[in-house]
Amino acid sequence: xxxxxxxxxxxxxxxxxxxxxxxxxxxxxxxxxxxxxxxxxxxxxxxxxxxxxxxxxxxxxxxxxxxxxxxxxxxxxxxxxxxxxxxxxxxxxxxxxxxxxxxxxxxxxxxxxxxxxxxxxxxxxxxxxxxxxxxxxxxxxxxxxxxxxxxxxxxxxxxxxxxxxxxxxxxxxxxxxxxxxxxxxxxxxxxxxxxxxxxxxxxxxxxxxxxxxxxxxxxxxxx
Amino acid sequence: xxxxxxxxxxxxxxxxxxxxxxxxxxxxxxxxxxxxxxxxxxxxxxxxxxxxxxxxxxxxxxxxxxxxxxxxxxxxxxxxxxxxxxxxxxxxxxxxxxxxxxxxxxxxxxxxxxxxxxxxxxxxxxxxxxxxxxxxxxxxxxxxxxxxxxxxxxxxxxxxxxxxxxxxxxxxxxxxxxxxxxxxxxxxxxxxxxxxxxxxxxxxxxxxxxxxxxxxxxxxxxxxxxxxxxxxxxxxxxxxxxxxxxxxxxxxxxxxxxxxxxxxxxxxxxxxxxxxxxxxxxxxxxxxxxxxxxxxxxxxxxxxxxxxxxxxxxxxxxxxxxxxxxxxxxxxxxxxxxxxxxxxxxxxxxxxxxxxxxxxxxxxxxxxxxxxxxxxxxxxxxxxxxxxxxxxxxxxxxxxxxxxxxxxx
Numbered sequence: 001x002x003x004x005x006x007x008x009x010x011x012x013x014x015x016x017x018x019x020x021x022x023x024x025x026x027x028x029x030x031x032x033x034x035x036x037x038x039x040x041x042x043x044x045x046x047x048x049x050x051x052x053x054x055x056x057x058x059x060x061x062x063x064x065x066x067x068x069x070x071x072x073x074x075x076x077x078x079x080x081x082x083x084x085x086x087x088x089x090x091x092x093x094x095x096x097x098x099x100x101x102x103x104x105x106x107x108x109x110x111x112x113x114x115x116x117x118x119x120x121x122x123x124x125x126x127x128x129x130x131x132x133x134x135x136x137x138x139x140x141x142x143x144x145x146x147x148x149x150x151x152x153x154x155x156x157x158x159x160x161x162x163x164x165x166x167x168x169x170x171x172x173x174x175x176x177x178x179x180x181x182x183x184x185x186x187x188x189x190x191x192x193x194x195x196x197x198x199x200x201x202x203x204x205x206x207x208x209x210x211x212x213x214x215x216x217x218x219x220x221x222x223x
Numbered sequence: 224x225x226x227x228x229x230x231x232x233x234x235x236x237x238x239x240x241x242x243x244x245x246x247x248x249x250x251x252x253x254x255x256x257x258x259x260x261x262x263x264x265x266x267x268x269x270x271x272x273x274x275x276x277x278x279x280x281x282x283x284x285x286x287x288x289x290x291x292x293x294x295x296x297x298x299x300x301x302x303x304x305x306x307x308x309x310x311x312x313x314x315x316x317x318x319x320x321x322x323x324x325x326x327x328x329x330x331x332x333x334x335x336x337x338x339x340x341x342x343x344x345x346x347x348x349x350x351x352x353x354x355x356x357x358x359x360x361x362x363x364x365x366x367x368x369x370x371x372x373x374x375x376x377x378x379x380x381x382x383x384x385x386x387x388x389x390x391x392x393x394x395x396x397x398x399x400x401x402x403x404x405x406x407x408x409x410x411x412x413x414x415x416x417x418x419x420x421x422x423x424x425x426x427x428x429x430x431x432x433x434x435x436x437x438x439x440x441x442x443x444x445x446x447x448x449x450x451x452x453x454x455x456x457x458x459x460x461x462x463x464x465x466x467x468x469x470x471x472x473x474x475x476x477x478x479x480x481x482x483x484x485x486x487x488x489x490x491x492x493x494x495x496x497x498x499x500x501x502x503x504x505x506x507x508x509x510x511x512x513x514x515x516x517x518x519x520x521x522x523x524x525x526x527x528x529x530x531x532x533x534x535x536x537x538x539x540x541x542x543x544x545x546x547x548x549x550x551x552x553x554x555x556x557x558x559x560x561x562x563x564x565x566x567x568x569x570x571x572x573x574x575x576x577x578x579x580x581x582x583x584x585x586x587x588x589x590x591x592x593x594x595x596x597x598x599x600x601x602x603x604x605x606x607x608x609x610x611x612x613x614x615x616x617x618x619x620x621x622x623x624x625x626x627x628x629x630x631x632x
Contacts, residue, residue, distance in 0.1 A: 043378075043379075044378035044379050044381075045362050045364060045365075045366075045378040045379070046362070047378075048347070048366055048378045049349065049362065049366075049411070049413075051345065052345045052347045052349075052366065052411070053349070053411045053412070055342075129381065130381060131381065132347065132366075132368070132376050132381060134345050134346055134347050134368060135345060135347070138343070138345045141343075171231075171235075171624060171625075175231075175234055175235060175238060178238040178241075178242065179234070179238075182561070185561050185562060185569050186562065186567070186569050188342070188343065188567045189343060189345070190343030190345075191343060191567055191568050191569050192568075192569050193343055193568065194568055194569075194570050195561075195568075195569050195570060195571070205230065205234055208227060208230055209227075209230075209231075211227075212227045212231075
C-alpha cells in the first residue's frame with residue numbers, strides 16, 4: 001500500500017520533478033559560466049576582493065530557486081487531488097491517517113531535499129575549484145536560509161491548498177508570507193549565521209500547519 | 224487539535240509583534256541629526272550650524288549667532304579650502320604658520336560604527352607592499368588567512384603559496400607569536416594613501432605588527448601590555464603618520480597606537496560602548512574633536528593634540544527621550560525585530576514597552592471576555608485571558624481574527 005502511495009505521487013509529479021531538476025542544472029550552468037567569464041575577464045584576485053572586502057554575494061540567483069521549486073512542486077502534488085477531490089479517498093485507505101500523510105508529505109520533502117542536496121554538492125564541487133574554503137563556507141551560510149525556506153514554502157502551500165475554508169486559507173497565507181519573510185530579511189553575506197540553527201523550528205511550525213489543514217479537510221470543516 | 228489552535232494564536236501573535244510596530248514606524252523618521260560641532264582653535268569654543276525650518280544659523284556654545292563667513296573664519300582648520308577660495312586663510316594660527324598643505328596633512332577623520340565590528344567577515348586579508356615604488360598601491364597577487372599559521376593563497380590557482388607562507392610564519396615564530404591569531408585587523412581598501420599593514424593579536428593577547436616590505440615580512444612585537452585586552456583595532460593610515468591605529472579595549476577605553484615605538488596613548492572620550500555607540504573624531508594640529516553618539520544623545524570632547532588632555536565638552540540630549548511616543552509605548556507591550564543598525568546580523572531582538580501597557584492589556588482582556596462570553600468555555604478562558612494580558616494588542620488581534628472569521632478550530 002505504501003509503495004502504491006509513493007507510485008501515485010511519482011505519477012503526479014514526475015514531469016514537474018523533471019522540470020525542477022532541469023532548471024537546477026540550467027541555473028548551475030548559468031551562474032558558474034558567469035563566474036567563469038568574470039574570473040577570466042577581470043581576474044580571480046579582483047573577484048575574491050569583491051566577495052571578501054565589498055561583501056558582494058555573487059550567487060544570489062540561487063536564492064529564489066528553492067521557493068519557486070517548492071511552490072511548483074507542492075501545487076503539482078496537491079492541486080490535482082483537490083480539484084478531483086481524491087485526497088479524501090486517499091485518507092480513507094486501509095492505513096493509519098498519520099501514515100498516509102507521512103508518506104505523501106515525506107515524498108514531497110524527500111524529493112525537494114534530494115534536488116537541493118544534489119544542487120549543493122554540485123555547488124560545493126564548482127566552488128572548490130575557484131575559491132578557498134572561507135568563501136565557500138560563507139556562501140553556504142548565506143544560501144542555507146533560502147534553501148530552508150523552500151521547505152517552509154512547501155508545507156505552507158500544502159496547508160493552504162488542502163485547507164477547506166477560504167477564510168482560514170487567507171489567515172494561513174498571511175502567516176505563511178510572514179514566516180517566509182523571516183528567511184529573506186537581508187542580502188548581507190552570512191547575516192543569518194546566528195539565527196540559522198533556529199530556522200528549522202519555523203519549518204517545523206509549517207509542518208504542523210499542513211497537518212492541521214489535512215485533518216480539517218478530512219473532518220470536512222466548512223465555513 | 225486544540226494544541227494546534229494555540230500554535231496558530233502563538234505564531235500570529237509573534238508575527239504581529241514584529242509587523243505591527245514595523246508598519247507603525249514606517250512613516251516615523253528615526254534618524255536624529257545632531258549638530259556637527261567643531262572646537263575652534265582660534266576662539267576656544269565649540270561652534271555648530273543649526274538647521275531649522277529650512278533656515279540655517281551658525282552658533283557657538285553660548286548660543287551667539289554668526290554669519291556664514293564669520294563661522295568659516297572661526298574654524299579655519301576645517302573650512303580651509305573655502306577660506307583659500309575667499310582669500311581669507313590666516314598666515315598663522317596660535318603663532319604657528321599654516322598653509323593648506325600643512326592643514327591637509329595634519330587633519331584626519333575617523334569614524335567608528337558598531338556595525339564595523341559586529342558584521343560577518345570572511346577571514347581572508349590582503350597584505351599590500353608597504354614600500355611600493357608606484358604612486359598607487361597595487362594588488363599583491365594573493366590573500367592570506369591566519370589561524371594557527373599564516374597562509375598566502377594565490378587566487379589564480381586557489382593554491383597556498385608554500386614558500387611565502389613559511390617565510391612569513393618563521394618571522395612570526397622568531398618574534399614569539401603564540402598561535403592561533405585571535406584577531407587580524409587591517410585595511411584591505413586599495414584606495415588608501417599608503418599601507419600600514421595589519422595588527423594581529425595572538426592567543427596570549429600580544430599584539431604584533433605585520434607589513435610586507437619589498438616582498439619580505441616585517442613582523443614586530445609591539446610590546447603593548449597584554450592586560451589591555453583589545454576588543455577592536457582600526458588601522459588609521461592618516462596623512463600625518465602620527466598613529467598606526469586606534470585600539471578599543473575590553474573595558475571600553477580608546478587608545479591610539481603611536482608611531483613613536485608603539486606607545487599607547489589613552490584618548491579621553493565621553494562614556495562609550497563599541498557595541499552600541501558611534502564614535503567620530505576630527506583631529507587637527509591643535510585639537511581633536513571626539514564625539515560619541517549614543518541612545519541618550521551626542522557628547523563631544525575637545526582634546527589638545529599635544530597633551531591629549533580634555534579642554535572642553537558639549538552635549539546634546541536625544542530629543543526622542545523627551546518627546547516620547549506614548550502611543551507606541553502603551554499600545555505595543557513589546558516589539559520583536561530582527562535587524563539593528565548596530566550589526567549586520569539577523570538576530571531576534573525584543574524591546575520592552577512601558578509597563579503601563581498592562582492597563583491596555585487588562586482592558587483588552589475585559590473586551591474579550593465581554594465579546595466572546597458565549598464562545599469561551601471553562602477550559603480555555605483562563606489561558607486566553609492570560610495570553611491577552613501578557614501580549615496586549617497582538618494576542619487580542621490574533622484571537623479576534625480567529626473568532627471573527629468564524630474559523631472552527
